[in-house]
Structures are given as C-alpha cells and as structure tokens.
Amino acid sequence: MAESTTATxxxxxxxxPVGRTGQTGSSGDQKALALAFCAGDRxxxxxxxxxxxxxxxxxxxxxxxxxxxxxxxVQEAFMKAFAAAGTFQAHAQLYTWLFRIAMNxxxxxxxxxxRRKTVSLAWETSSNDExxxxxxxxxxxxxxxxxxxxxxxxxxxxxxxxxxxxxxxxRAMIVMRDIEGCEYDQIAEILNIPLGTVKSRxxxxxxxxxxxxxxxx
Amino acid sequence: MSELPDxxxxxxxxxxxxxxxxxxxxxxxxKLAADPVLRDSLDALRVDRMLLRELPQVSAPATLTRRLExxxxxxxxxxxxxxxxxxAGLALCCIxxxxxxxxxxxxxxxxxxxxxxxxxxxxxxxxxxxSEAIGFSTLATTDLPTAKDWDLAILEKNNVPAVTPPAPDRxxxxxxxxxxxGRTDDGLSAHDKLAMAPRASDPIRLPSDKEGILxxxxxxxxxxxxxxxxxxxxxxxxxxxxxxxxxxPVIRPDTTVSAxxxxxxxxxxxxNMVLALVIQVHNDQQEQTALKALQQVQNTQTKNWRLEAxxxxxxxxxxxxxxxxxxxxxxxxxxxxxxxxxxxxxxMETLVAALPDSIGLFVDTPMPESMDKASKVSGTGSNxxxxxxxxxxxxxxxxxxxxxxxxxxxxxQRMRINLRGVVLxxxxxxxxxxxxRNQQNLNGYFDNPRLTNGITAPRWMVRIERITDTEPKxxxxxxxxxx
Numbered sequence: 186m187a188e189s190t191t192a193t194x195x196x197x198x199x200x201x202p203v204g205r206t207g208q209t210g211s212s213g214d215q216k217a218l219a220l221a222f223c224a225g226d227r228x229x230x231x232x233x234x235x236x237x238x239x240x241x242x243x244x245x246x247x248x249x250x251x252x253x254x255x256x257x258x259v260q261e262a263f264m265k266a267f268a269a270a271g272t273f274q275a276h277a278q279l280y281t282w283l284f285r286i287a288m289n290x291x292x293x294x295x296x297x298x299x300r301r302k303t304v305s306l307a308w309e310t311s312s313n314d315e316x317x318x319x320x321x322x323x324x325x326x327x328x329x330x331x332x333x334x335x336x337x338x339x340x341x342x343x344x345x346x347x348x349x350x351x352x353x354x355x356r357a358m359i360v361m362r363d364i365e366g367c368e369y370d371q372i373a374e375i376l377n378i379p380l381g382t383v384k385s386r387x388x389x390x391x392x393x394x395x396x397x398x399x400x401x402x
Numbered sequence: 403m404s405e406l407p408d409x410x411x412x413x414x415x416x417x418x419x420x421x422x423x424x425x426x427x428x429x430x431x432x433k434l435a436a437d438p439v440l441r442d443s444l445d446a447l448r449v450d451r452m453l454l455r456e457l458p459q460v461s462a463p464a465t466l467t468r469r470l471e472x473x474x475x476x477x478x479x480x481x482x483x484x485x486x487x488x489x490a491g492l493a494l495c496c497i498x499x500x501x502x503x504x505x506x507x508x509x510x511x512x513x514x515x516x517x518x519x520x521x522x523x524x525x526x527x528x529x530x531x532x533s534e535a536i537g538f539s540t541l542a543t544t545d546l547p548t549a550k551d552w553d554l555a556i557l558e559k560n561n562v563p564a565v566t567p568p569a570p571d572r573x574x575x576x577x578x579x580x581x582x583x584g585r586t587d588d589g590l591s592a593h594d595k596l597a598m599a600p601r602a603s604d605p606i607r608l609p610s611d612k613e614g615i616l617x618x619x620x621x622x623x624x625x626x627x628x629x630x631x632x633x634x635x636x637x638x639x640x641x642x643x644x645x646x647x648x649x650x651p652v653i654r655p656d657t658t659v660s661a662x663x664x665x666x667x668x669x670x671x672x673x674n675m676v677l678a679l680v681i682q683v684h685n686d687q688q689e690q691t692a693l694k695a696l697q698q699v700q701n702t703q704t705k706n707w708r709l710e711a712x713x714x715x716x717x718x719x720x721x722x723x724x725x726x727x728x729x730x731x732x733x734x735x736x737x738x739x740x741x742x743x744x745x746x747x748x749x750m751e752t753l754v755a756a757l758p759d760s761i762g763l764f765v766d767t768p769m770p771e772s773m774d775k776a777s778k779v780s781g782t783g784s785n786x787x788x789x790x791x792x793x794x795x796x797x798x799x800x801x802x803x804x805x806x807x808x809x810x811x812x813x814x815q816r817m818r819i820n821l822r823g824v825v826l827x828x829x830x831x832x833x834x835x836x837x838x839r840n841q842q843n844l845n846g847y848f849d850n851p852r853l854t855n856g857i858t859a860p861r862w863m864v865r866i867e868r869i870t871d872t873e874p875k876x877x878x879x880x881x882x883x884x885x
Contacts, residue, residue: 205541226476230474231467231471234466234467234470235467238462239459239460239461239462239468240678241462242460242461242462242463242466243459243460246460247457252463256462256463256465256466256469259466260466260469260470260473261461263470264470264473264474267474324883335713335717336718338709339717340453341458343458344450344453344454344457359454362455363450363451363455364454364455365454384415385410385414386769387415387643388410388414388415391447391450391451392447394441395446395447395450398450
C-alpha cells in the first residue's frame with residue numbers, strides 16, 4: 186500500500202460522505218471550507234480540525250492500542266494534511282482525504298511498531314491493559330441499569346481484545362467498514378486494492394474477528 | 403465457527419450488513435433455512451457487526467487543537483527557514499574554535515614536555531611553551547618525586563633541553579621549584595601544591611545542598627502553593643485570568659477568589675504531583691451540569707476507578723447468592739455517584755470554566771507522612787472514606803483501588819483546598835504554619851519518584867462527589883465548606 190499520503194491524495198474524488206454520522210454543515214459550507222483549506226488558510230484549517238478531529242481520533246483509536254499514540258497520529262495526520270493542502274482538490278471529500286491520511290499514518294505506525302505492546306502513561310495504574318477501552322460517562326449516569334452497563338462494558342472489552350488480535354490490514358478493514366462506515370470503493374481507494382478484494386478481505390476479516398472472539402484468550 | 407466458502411457470494415456480505423432488499427432477503431433466508439450451520443455463522447457475523455457499530459464514541463483530547471496550533475506555528479517559523487544556514491555557521495564556528503584550542507595547547511600535550519617538568523631538574527634554555535605545560539602537569543601528574551630515568555631518555559630523544567628556565571610571567575610553582583627548594587607566595591612548595599591539586603580521578607563535587615542550590619527549584623514550587631494557602635487564609639484574591647505559568651499572584655484583598663485563578667496559581671506549584679479536583683454536587687441538576695462539563699473535556703484518559711472495581715466485584719458474584727449479588731449491585735450504584743477522571747491541565751481549564759459557582763470545587767492533595775501525623779483532614783460527610791481511598795490508585799497502583807481501601811486509616815491523608823470560599827478544611831492547627839514547619843519534608847515528597855509516580859507534567863484527577871446528607875446553602879458560593 187502506498188505510504189505516501191500526500192502524493193496520492195489528489196486522486197480522491199468520492200461523491201458520498203464517509204462515516205455513520207454523516208457530514209457536518211451544508212455542502213456549500215463544506216465547499217467553501219475546502220476551498221479555503223486548499224488555499225492554505227489557517228483559519229479554515231482550524232475549522233477543519235475542530236470539525237473532524239473527534240471522528241478521526243475515534244477511528245485511529247481503534248487502530249492503535251494507546252490513546253497517546255492515537256493523539257500523536259491524528260496530530261501528525263493533520264499536520265501532513267496542512268502541509269499538502271495545496272494538492273487537495275476542492276471537489277474531493279475533505280473528510281475522506283483526511284481520513285485516508287490518518288489511516289495510512291495509523292497503518293504505518295502499527296507496522297513499524299509491530300506487535301509490540303505499548304502502555305500509555307495515562308493508564309499506568311490500570312489493573313489490566315485497558316488502554317484502548319475508554320469509559321463512557323453515559324455508563325455512569327444515575328438511572329442507567331448498572332447490570333446492563335456492566336454487561337455492555339464487558340462486551341466492549343471482549344471486542345477490543347479481539348480486535349487487538351487481528352493484524353493491521355484486517356483490523357483496518359473492520360474499522361473502516363464496520364466502525365467508520367466507509368463505502369467499499371473508499372476502502373479500496375484508501376488501501377489501494379481492487380473493489381473485489383475489499384469484499385473478500387472484509388468477509389475474512391469478520392471471520393477472523395469471530396474466531397478471535399470465540400478464542401478463550 | 404462453521405466453514406464458509408472461499409468464493410464468497412455477494413449476498414453473504416449484503417445479508418450481514420442488512421443491505422438485501424426484502425425480496426432478496428426472503429429468498430436468501432429460505433436458502434439459509436436449508437443450511438442452519440451457515441445461517442448460524444452468518445448470524446454471528448451480523449451480531450459482531452452490530453456490536454462494532456455500538457462501540458462508544460470518544461472525543462479527541464482537548465489539547466490536540468493546541469498541539470496542532472503549536473506545530474503549525476513551528477512549521478511557519480522563520481527559524482525553520484534559516485535553520486540549515488545557522489546550523490552550518492555554528493558548526494564552522496565550533497570547528498574553528500576546536501582548531502584554535504588544539505593549536506594553543508598542542509605542545510603541552512606532548513609527553514616529553516610534561517615529563518620535563520616532572521623530573522624536577524633545574525631548567526635552563528627552554529621557551530615560553532615549556533612553562534605553559536605546568537597547567538597540565540599539576541593537574542594530571544601524581545608522581546612528581548618518582549620520575550624515572552627513562553623520562554630523561556625520552557627528553558633527550560625529543561631534543562628537549564635537560565633544564566628549563568622559569569617562565570618570567572608565571573613565577574609560580576615550577577619556576578620556584580626549579581631546584582626543588584623554591585617556595586610560593588603562600589609558603590607552600592611546588593610539591594605541596596601539586597599534592598593538593600585536584601586530580602583526574604577525584605570525584606566531582608557539587609555545592610552542598612545546604613546552600614539551597616539543589617532545592618531552590620522545589621522551594622519555588624512549594625512557595626507558590628504556600629502563597630495560595632496564605633492568601634486563602636486571609637480570604638484574598640489572586641489574578642482572575644488563567645495564565646499558564648503565572649510568575650507571582652497579585653493579591654487583591656477586596657475581591658472574591660475564583661476557582662480559575664487559584665488553579666492558575668496552584669498548577670505550577672504542583673508540577674510533579676497528581677492533584678484531585680473534587681466537584682461537589684447536591685442534586686441531579688448539579689450533577690448533570692457537572693457531567694455535561696466533564697463531557698466537554700472527556701477523552702480516553704477518563705476512568706472511574708471505583709466503578710471499575712465495583713463492576714469487577716459484581717462480575718465475580720455471578721454465581722453467588724442473591725444477597726451477595728444485591729450487595730454488589732448496591733456497591734455499584736453507590737460508586738456511580740462518584741466519577742474519577744484524569745485530565746491534563748488544558749482539560750482542567752476547560753472544565754473549571756464550564757462549572758457554575760453553585761457547584762463546590764476543591765483541590766484535594768496528598769500530604770507527606772510527617773504532615774499526616776500532625777494533622778488530619780476533616781471529613782466531607784459520608785464520602786470522606788471514599789475520598790481517601792479513591793486517591794490511592796494515583797500513588798500506590800491499581801491493586802489497591804476501590805473497596806479494599808475503605809476506612810483504612812493508615813493511608814496517606816489529604817488536605818483539601820476549597821476553591822470557592824478558599825477555606826482550608828483541617829482539624830486543628832494552622833495548615834500554613836505546618837507547611838512552613840514541614841517544608842523540607844514536602845520537598846522530599848516532591849522529589850520522591852515513588853510517591854509522585856515519576857510524573858513530570860501536571861495531571862489532575864477529577865471526582866464528582868454527590869452529597870446526599872446536606873442541602874446546598876444559599877451562600878454556598880461563599881462558604882461551601884460548612885457542612
């Protein structure tokens with residue numbers, strides 16, 4: 186897969202927005218923002234960061250084990266995007282482009298780090314390795330059923346553990362399709378593989394996840 | 403899991419993702435009815451997908467935007483443009499300096515010249531460079547009286563005159579010792595001076611800590627916190643704007659202390675500590691407000707330590723009796739009232755700014771052992787035991803989190819600074835005086851990596867405490883500590 190995110194970024198021209206939460210703002214606003222971003226406007230860049238940082242951080246966090254690493258990767262991705270803003274074509278989807286940069290960054294990180302375990306300083310006192318299991322405040326609100334919350338929490342733990350067992354590309358498939366809601370062609374574009382391969386790899390990725398979920402570890 | 407074909411039919415994926423049309427779905431389900439193993443496998447994949455889509459969303463760290471701003475500023479800094487040229491210039495300067503130094507000191511480094519002085523023979527006919535070698539020989543030579551004959555042989559081999567005249571401009575050790583009888587101005591012989599001179603093998607000595615050089619930085623930190631405490635005792639104010647590293651607080655006696663300003667002053671004072679910010683709420687509305695504020699700064703560094711422990715407890719009672727389960731559920735509910743989060747300083751600022759004055763705010767800090775013995779922190783209603791226990795994960799690790807610590811009086815005590823009325827809660831004594839008395843111990847505390855967990859950046863643990871046994875007072879903004 187191409188490691189250089191900036192060189193190939195101009196080819197992104199996807200019609201539909203990425204993600205299960207959809208795009209923010211009207212398409213006119215998006216275009217104006219994208220144009221300003223292209224022109225290297227720092228204010229526009231700030232808006233882009235505010236608009237997309239949470240979603241991109243979420244996706245990256247599913248790819249790398251440590252929140253600190255995820256934050257670093259997102260930061261690096263945004264910096265790369267800003268540096269390559271001139272190469273971005275305004276008719277492309279800005280989020281897709283940013284997402285692609287971030288995912289490539291995350292994949293590079295995972296490959297370079299191998300299967301080495303990293304533990305965030307912020308979680309150093311955790312009783313078990315839960316660096317990738319952020320707690321939701323919603324779980325702790327009065328009125329919610331604590332038993333349900335506990336069960337849901339356990340399910341999430343299990344999922345994170347299973348995801349951790351997958352290799353980078355398999356995990357990326359699951360994250361992009363099932364967590365981020367990317368279209369097949371977007372995944373093909375990001376991973377630089379044919380559409381048919383995306384489907385077969387995705388199916389196998391799900392199978393691998395199921396096996397990981399069923400394994401006793 | 404069941405075997406699935408290698409050439410995956412497209413409807414499998416569509417079925418898993420619920421993207422079949424109703425007619426297609428009916429036809430496919432009819433097909434699956436004939437193959438229950440395949441149906442179970444695909445259904446399992448569907449469930450997995452649903453679970454994946456239900457994973458909680460988290461926000462990016464609040465500091466990310468700031469980090470990006472700084473990164474871009476750095477990228478556009480003129481320093482970056484001229485950096486290569488500056489680096490090259492600096493390198494050239496270093497090389498030039500090195501060449502100069504080598505040219506200046508080269509003769510002194512030859513063994514022959516150094517040894518010529520060590521022999522202690524009367525010198526005559528040598529030049530300026532010879533006397534320069536004294537500096538080296540006095541520092542590095544330890545065997546002045548034990549020069550051997552082979553030294554002389556080396557001298558002859560290198561065409562060095564057998565005797566060296568004293569250098570007229572130095573008039574020091576070697577010159578006066580030319581015949582082994584000379585005395586320096588202070589009455590010491592050259593031999594004495596050489597014996598007293600520092601040697602290469604001597605340990606490096608730093609100024610004594612009694613002089614305060616090593617502890618000065620710590621004094622400064624504690625001094626800042628001390629200022630806050632002193633100020634609080636007098637109910638005076640500190641700046642109302644939140645500066646990252648204020649040099650010194652401006653004391654204005656007639657204004658009200660704001661939490662933001664106190665935090666601004668205390669933060670540099672606690673650089674090496676983990677502090678707890680306690681948010682005290684009295685009702686659902688306040689709790690929701692606090693949770694909302696927390697959600698603004700929520701990131702992956704959040705964790706409810708006691709809730710986690712309670713959940714584990716509940717999970718472990720799955721096969722237990724009803725009474726055990728009920729007890730575990732009860733504990734879980736109790737712990738849901740308190741949320742421990744970890745935030746960095748940027749998030750802290752955002753959080754405090756979002757909290758209205760009607761919600762109590764305290765900074766809860768650990769005290770060194772000597773202060774534990776001298777003073778006890780007063781309770782805050784029914785939650786005091788939990789407060790003390792809840793701090794432990796920061797200092798002693800996760801194994802002691804939660805219920806095991808409840809009521810354990812051997813745990814380090816906390817002092818609590820009320821950020822609203824700025825009243826120190828403490829049983830007896832004056833905390834300010836104790837601070838002065840124990841300042842040295844406090845320095846030791848800050849320096850102890852075991853106690854501070856080796857943390858070098860300020861970190862905050864935030865806790866929401868639900869006070870159920872008292873009602874909020876109208877003047878709580880002024881006197882929240884009276885419970």
